[in-house]
Amino acid sequence: MEDIKAYVQQHKDRFINELIELLKIPSVSADTAYSQDVIDTADAVKESLSKAGCDFVEICDTPGYPIVYGEKIIDPNLPTVLVYGHYDVQPPDPMELWTSPPFEPVIKKTEIHPEGAIFARGACDDKGQMYMHVKALEYMVQSNTLPCNVKFMIEGEEEVGSKSLGWFVERNHEKLKNDVILISDTGMISNQQPSITTGLRGLSYVEVEVTGPNRDLHSGLYGGAVANPINVLAKMIASLHDENNHITIPGFYDKVEELSLEERAEMAKAPFSLEKYKKALDLNDVYGEKGYVTNERNSIRPTLDVNGIWGGYQGEGAKTVIASKAFAKISMRLVPNQDWEEITELFVKHFTSIAPAGVTVKVTPHHGGQGYVTPIDSIGYQAANMAYTETFGVPAIPVRSGGSIPIVALFEKELKSKTILMGFGLDSDAIHSPNEHFGIFNYLKGIETIPLFYKYFVELSK
Amino acid sequence: MEDIKAYVQQHKDRFINELIELLKIPSVSADTAYSQDVIDTADAVKESLSKAGCDFVEICDTPGYPIVYGEKIIDPNLPTVLVYGHYDVQPPDPMELWTSPPFEPVIKKTEIHPEGAIFARGACDDKGQMYMHVKALEYMVQSNTLPCNVKFMIEGEEEVGSKSLGWFVERNHEKLKNDVILISDTGMISNQQPSITTGLRGLSYVEVEVTGPNRDLHSGLYGGAVANPINVLAKMIASLHDENNHITIPGFYDKVEELSLEERAEMAKAPFSLEKYKKALDLNDVYGEKGYVTNERNSIRPTLDVNGIWGGYQGEGAKTVIASKAFAKISMRLVPNQDWEEITELFVKHFTSIAPAGVTVKVTPHHGGQGYVTPIDSIGYQAANMAYTETFGVPAIPVRSGGSIPIVALFEKELKSKTILMGFGLDSDAIHSPNEHFGIFNYLKGIETIPLFYKYFVELSK
Numbered sequence: 074m075e076d077i078k079a080y081v082q083q084h085k086d087r088f089i090n091e092l093i094e095l096l097k098i099p100s101v102s103a104d105t106a107y108s109q110d111v112i113d114t115a116d117a118v119k120e121s122l123s124k125a126g127c128d129f130v131e132i133c134d135t136p137g138y139p140i141v142y143g144e145k146i147i148d149p150n151l152p153t154v155l156v157y158g159h160y161d162v163q164p165p166d167p168m169e170l171w172t173s174p175p176f177e178p179v180i181k182k183t184e185i186h187p188e189g190a191i192f193a194r195g196a197c198d199d200k201g202q203m204y205m206h207v208k209a210l211e212y213m214v215q216s217n218t219l220p221c222n223v224k225f226m227i228e229g230e231e232e233v234g235s236k237s238l239g240w241f242v243e244r245n246h247e248k249l250k251n252d253v254i255l256i257s258d259t260g261m262i263s264n265q266q267p268s269i270t271t272g273l274r275g276l277s278y279v280e281v282e283v284t285g286p287n288r289d290l291h292s293g294l295y296g297g298a299v300a301n302p303i304n305v306l307a308k309m310i311a312s313l314h315d316e317n318n319h320i321t322i323p324g325f326y327d328k329v330e331e332l333s334l335e336e337r338a339e340m341a342k343a344p345f346s347l348e349k350y351k352k353a354l355d356l357n358d359v360y361g362e363k364g365y366v367t368n369e370r371n372s373i374r375p376t377l378d379v380n381g382i383w384g385g386y387q388g389e390g391a392k393t394v395i396a397s398k399a400f401a402k403i404s405m406r407l408v409p410n411q412d413w414e415e416i417t418e419l420f421v422k423h424f425t426s427i428a429p430a431g432v433t434v435k436v437t438p439h440h441g442g443q444g445y446v447t448p449i450d451s452i453g454y455q456a457a458n459m460a461y462t463e464t465f466g467v468p469a470i471p472v473r474s475g476g477s478i479p480i481v482a483l484f485e486k487e488l489k490s491k492t493i494l495m496g497f498g499l500d501s502d503a504i505h506s507p508n509e510h511f512g513i514f515n516y517l518k519g520i521e522t523i524p525l526f527y528k529y530f531v532e533l534s535k
Numbered sequence: 536m537e538d539i540k541a542y543v544q545q546h547k548d549r550f551i552n553e554l555i556e557l558l559k560i561p562s563v564s565a566d567t568a569y570s571q572d573v574i575d576t577a578d579a580v581k582e583s584l585s586k587a588g589c590d591f592v593e594i595c596d597t598p599g600y601p602i603v604y605g606e607k608i609i610d611p612n613l614p615t616v617l618v619y620g621h622y623d624v625q626p627p628d629p630m631e632l633w634t635s636p637p638f639e640p641v642i643k644k645t646e647i648h649p650e651g652a653i654f655a656r657g658a659c660d661d662k663g664q665m666y667m668h669v670k671a672l673e674y675m676v677q678s679n680t681l682p683c684n685v686k687f688m689i690e691g692e693e694e695v696g697s698k699s700l701g702w703f704v705e706r707n708h709e710k711l712k713n714d715v716i717l718i719s720d721t722g723m724i725s726n727q728q729p730s731i732t733t734g735l736r737g738l739s740y741v742e743v744e745v746t747g748p749n750r751d752l753h754s755g756l757y758g759g760a761v762a763n764p765i766n767v768l769a770k771m772i773a774s775l776h777d778e779n780n781h782i783t784i785p786g787f788y789d790k791v792e793e794l795s796l797e798e799r800a801e802m803a804k805a806p807f808s809l810e811k812y813k814k815a816l817d818l819n820d821v822y823g824e825k826g827y828v829t830n831e832r833n834s835i836r837p838t839l840d841v842n843g844i845w846g847g848y849q850g851e852g853a854k855t856v857i858a859s860k861a862f863a864k865i866s867m868r869l870v871p872n873q874d875w876e877e878i879t880e881l882f883v884k885h886f887t888s889i890a891p892a893g894v895t896v897k898v899t900p901h902h903g904g905q906g907y908v909t910p911i912d913s914i915g916y917q918a919a920n921m922a923y924t925e926t927f928g929v930p931a932i933p934v935r936s937g938g939s940i941p942i943v944a945l946f947e948k949e950l951k952s953k954t955i956l957m958g959f960g961l962d963s964d965a966i967h968s969p970n971e972h973f974g975i976f977n978y979l980k981g982i983e984t985i986p987l988f989y990k991y992f993v994e995l996s997k
Contacts, residue, residue, distance in 0.1 A: 102852075103850065103851060103852030103853060103854060104850060104851055104852065105851065163854060163856075164848070164850060164852075164854055166848070166850070167751070170750070170751075232854075233852050233853060234853065260756075274755060276755070276855070278853045278855070280853075285818070286816040286817070286818060287816055287817035288632070288816075288965065288968050288969065288970075289629070289632075289967065289968040289969065290816075290967070290968060291938065291966055291967040291968070292838075292840045292842055292866055292868070292967075293736060293738070293868055293936070293937045293938030293939050294722075294833060294936070294937050294938055294962060295833060295937070296833060296838040296840045296866075296868050296937060297823050297824060297832040297833055297836055297837075297838030297840070297868065297937070298821060298822075298823050298829045298830075298832040298833035298937075299816060299818060299821055299822055299823070300818075300821075300822035301840045301841060303772075303840075303841040303842075303843075303844050303863075304772065304773075304776070304840065304841050306769070306844075307768070307769040307770075307772035307773045307841065307844070308769075308772075308773040308776075310765075310766065310769035310770075310773075311766075311769045311770040311772075311773035311774070312773070314766070314770075354748040354749055354750075354752075354761060355748070355749035356747070356748060356761060356762075356893055357892060357893065357895075358892035358893045359760060359761055359762075359893060360760075360761055360762035360891065360892065360893035361759050361760050361761070362759060367760045368760075370759040370760040371756060371757060371758060371759055371760035374759055375759075376754075376758040376759030378754045378758045378759070378763050378765075378766065378857055379763060379765040379766050379769065379846075379847065380754055380765075380847050380848055380853070380854060380855060380856050380857070380858075381765070381846065381847035381848035381849050381854070381856075381858070382765050382768075382769070382844055382845065382846050382847060382849075382861065383844065383845045383846075383849040384841075384843065384844050384845075385841065385842050385843035385844060385864070386626070386628070386842055386843035386864060387843050387844075387845045387862075387864075388565065388566060388626055388628070389565060389566055389567065390564075390565035390566065390626075390695050390901070391565060391695060391696065391740045391742075391842070391864065391866070391901045391902060392565060392625060392626055392694075392842060392843070392864070392967070393738070393740070393842060393866055393939075393967065394625075394842050394843075394967050394968070395840055395842070396842075396843070399844065400849075401765075402847070402848060402849075402853065402854070404754055404758075404853070404855055406754070406755055406758045406759065429822065430819060430820035430822065431818055431819065431820045431821060431822035433819075439852070439853045440853060474755070474756070475755045475756050475757070475758060475759070475760075476753065476755030476756055477755050477855075500756060503750065504753055505751065505752070505753040505754075505854070505855065505856050506750050506751045506752060506753070506856075507750065507751065508750075
C-alpha cells in the first residue's frame with residue numbers, strides 16, 4: 074500500500090490543520106460551563122465525517138451529550154468495522170502549568186518528537202487519535218480501496234464515564250451491528266516499538282463528604298474538643314491501605330484474577346527501565362503494593378487513589394478554623410472479574426462503617442466500568458498486528474494497560490463483538506495533564522496504519 | 536455610676552451606627568486583595584479615637600499594616616491603662632454560608648440575643664469589642680470621670696500572627712509604658728454569668744506541601760505505581776494522632792503543665808452542658824484526647840488541627856488524575872510552658888522524617904505565639920471582677936480559654952505588665968465563622984462595665 078504513504082505526504086499539512094481546528098474547541102464534558110463547546114464539537118465531527126466520505130451521518134440525541142454516528146455501507150455481505158472514539162476532553166486545570174494555552178494548539182519539537190508534536194488538551198486523548206480514523210476513511214474513499222463497511226460512533230461523555238453511551242447502544246443494536254470494534258484511545262510502547270493493548274482496568278469513582286460541626290469553628294475555642302472533619306477524612310483515607318499498600322476494604326480482592334508466574338514472566342519481557350521511569354517523573358523511588366513490580370502495579374493489580382481533596386481554608390496566609398466539611402474524590406482501578414458496581418457497594422459500606430462518632434459521612438458514586446481482556450488469537454488482533462508490522466517494521470507487543478475504557482466491556486455485552494485497541498499515543502504525551510501533546514509522527518503513522526487493518530481484517534475474514 | 540447607664544441609653548443608637556460603619560470596611564489582613572481596606576480601617580479607628588477625646592493620636596507605620604496609637608494623659612503621677620485591640624478581621628469565606636453579606640452589617644434577633652445582635656465579620660472579633668473601649672473613653676471624657684491616664688494600641692495584623700507588633704513594642708517601651716493592659720478579645724460564659732479569661736493557649740501554625748511526580752498523572756496509567764501525594768499526605772496527617780488522640784510528635788508533651796486534680800475540679804465548676812454543646816453544633820458526640828473532658832480538651836490541653844487541605848481535582852464531575860502536589864495548613868494550640876518556636880521545630884523535624892520514599896515534603900512555619908496565665912490575685916483582675924460584679928450582679932468566674940492572643944506573652948516580656956482579658960463575647964457568636972455576630976446587650980454592657988474597671992483599678996492602686 075504505497076499509495077497511502079504518498080497520500081499522507083501530499084495532504085499532511087491539511088490533516089494537521091484540520092485537527093488543530095478541532096482542538097481549538099474546549100469540549101470539557103466534566104464542566105457544564107463548556108456545554109455549548111461540547112455540542113459545537115459534535116457538529117464539527119459530523120461535518121468531518123461527511124467530508125471524509127460517509128454516506129450517512131447524524132447527531133444522535135441522548136440524555137447527555139450527543140453521539141455522532143456516521144456510516145459508509147458498500148456491501149451488506151462484507152464485514153463491518155465499527156470505529157469508536159470520543160470528542161470530549163479532560164478539564165485543562167491546573168491552567169498555570171501549561172506552557173501554551175490548552176485550547177490554542179501549537180506545534181513544538183520535543184526529544185521524543187523531533188518532527189514536532191501538537192500541544193493542546195485532547196491532542197492525543199482522544200481527538201487526535203479519533204481523527205486518524207476519519208482521515209484513513211478519506212484515503213480509502215478517495216483511492217477507492219475501502220474493502221468493507223464502516224460505521225463511526227463518536228461520543229462526548231467518555232471523560233465523565235460515558236453515561237449516555239450504554240443507553241444509546243442498548244437502543245441501537247441493529248444500527249451498530251458490526252464484526253469488530255476499532256478504537257484508538259490507548260498508547261504504544263514507543264515510536265520504534267508498537268504495541269496493542271489487550272487488557273484494561275475497570276473503574277469505580279466516588280466522592281466522599283465528611284461533616285463534623287454544623288458550621289466552621291474557631292480552632293482555638295473548639296480545637297481538640299470536636300472531631301475535625303479534615304483530620305478524620307485523612308485518617309479514614311489512610312486506613313484504606315495497610316502497611317504493604319494492600320487495600321483494606323473487606324472483599325475487595327475476592328474476585329481478583331491472580332496471574333501465573335508464567336504470565337508475569339511474559340509481561341516482564343516488555344522493555345522497561347525503572348531508572349528512566351523515575352527520572353521522567355523526578356522521583357527518588359517508586360511506591361506501591363508489596364510483592365509486585367511497577368508494570369504489574371499499574372496493570373494487573375487493582376488500586377485506590379485519591380484524585381482530589383479539599384476542605385477548610387486554602388487561601389493566602391493563615392486562618393485558624395475547624396471546617397464543617399471535608400471532601401475527597403476517590404477512584405479505584407479494577408482488574409478483570411472485579412465488578413465495578415459490586416466494588417462501589419463494598420467501598421460505600423466500608424467507608425461509612427469506619428466513620429468515627431462525631432462526624433457523618435456521605436459517599437456519592439460518580440461512575441465506573443468493567444475491566445476487559447482481548448484474546449490475541451482473534452482475527453482482529455491478527456489484522457492489527459499485521460498492519461503495525463507493515464508500517465513499523467516490527468510486530469506489535471501485547472500489553473495490559475492500567476487505564477480504563479469501560480465501554481469496551483459494554484460493547485462485548487451488548488454488541489457481541491470484540492474490540493481492538495490500536496493506540497498510537499505515548500505514555501509521555503501527558504494525557505490528563507498540563508501540556509498534553511500528540512506526535513506528528515504518531516498522528517500520520519496512525520493514518521497510514523489504519524487502512525492496512527481494514528485490508529488484513531477483510532482478508533482474514535474470508 | 537448611674538450616669539454611664541443613662542449616657543449609654545441616650546447615645547446607644549449612635550454607638551451602634553458608628554460600629555456598623557466600621558464593620559462595613561472589609562479589613563481582611565490575610566488576603567492582600569483587601570490591603571487598602573485594612574489601611575482605611577486604621578484611619579477610621581484613628582478618627583474615632585480623636586473624636587472620643589484622645590489628646591494625641593497617630594498612625595504608626597510598621598513593616599506590615601499600621602498600628603493606631605492614641606493617648607490621653609491627665610497626670611503623669613496617676614496610673615496608666617493601655618488598651619489593646621485589633622481592627623483587622625478573619626477572611627469571610629465560605630461566603631455562601633452567610634445569611635447576609637459579611638460586610639453589610641444587619642441587626643437580627645436570636646434566641647441568645649433577644650435584644651438583637653449585629654451580624655458582620657469582625658462584629659465581635661474584634662472591632663465590636665475594641666470599639667467598646669473607644670466609647671467608654673468618650674463617656675469618661677464627656678462626664679469628666681476619667682480617673683487615670685489611658686493609651687490605645689490598635690493593630691491590624693492580629694489575625695495573621697501580629698507580625699509587626701513585636702517590632703513596634705520593642706521600639707516603643709517608653710511610649711507604651713503602663714500599669715495594666717486591658718484587652719477585650721475573648722468571651723464570657725453567658726449574658727447572665729460573666730467570666731474573665733485567665734489562661735490562653737499558645738499557637739504554632741504551619742503549611743505543608745507534599746510533592747510526588749513532577750506533573751499531574753493519569754490515575755489509570757500510573758495509579759498504584761507511584762506515591763500519590765494526597766494519599767501520602769492523608770497518611771502523614773493521620774499518623775500525627777494515636778488511637779487515644781494523643782499527638783505523636785516526639786517531645787511534644789515534654790513541657791506541658793499537668794494540672795492537679797484540685798485545679799481540674801475547680802475548672803469543672805464552670806456551668807457546662809454537654810448536651811447543649813452537642814446540640815448547638817449538631818454533633819452526635821464529641822471527640823478528643825482520652826482522659827480529658829471537653830472543657831479540658833479545649834483549654835488546658837495542647838491540640839493539633841488541620842485548618843485547610845487541598846490537592847488534585849476539586850471541580851465538578853470526575854477527573855482521574857494523580858496530583859503532583861498536595862497541601863495542608865496545620866495549627867497546634869499550645870499550653871503555658873510549651874515554647875511555640877520549639878514546638879514548630881519539633882513538628883518540622885518529625886513531619887519531614889515520616890515522609891515515605893517517592894515524595895518530598897516542605898514545611899513552612901506561618902506564625903505562632905506563647906500561651907499565658909493571668910494571676911487572679913492581681914489588682915487588675917480584682918478591679919475587673921468588681922466591675923463585672925457591679926454591672927452583672929454576680930462575680931465573674933475565672934476561665935482558661937483555648938484561644939490564643941500571642942501578644943499577651945509578648946507584652947509581659949517587653950512591657951513588664953499584666954494583661955486583663957475582659958471579654959464580652961459569647962462562644963455562640965461564631966467568630967472566625969460565617970454569620971459572626973455581637974449582641975447589642977454585650978456591646979452596651981461592655982461600654983458600661985469598662986469605666987468601672989478604671990475606677991476600681993485606680994482605687995486599688997492607691
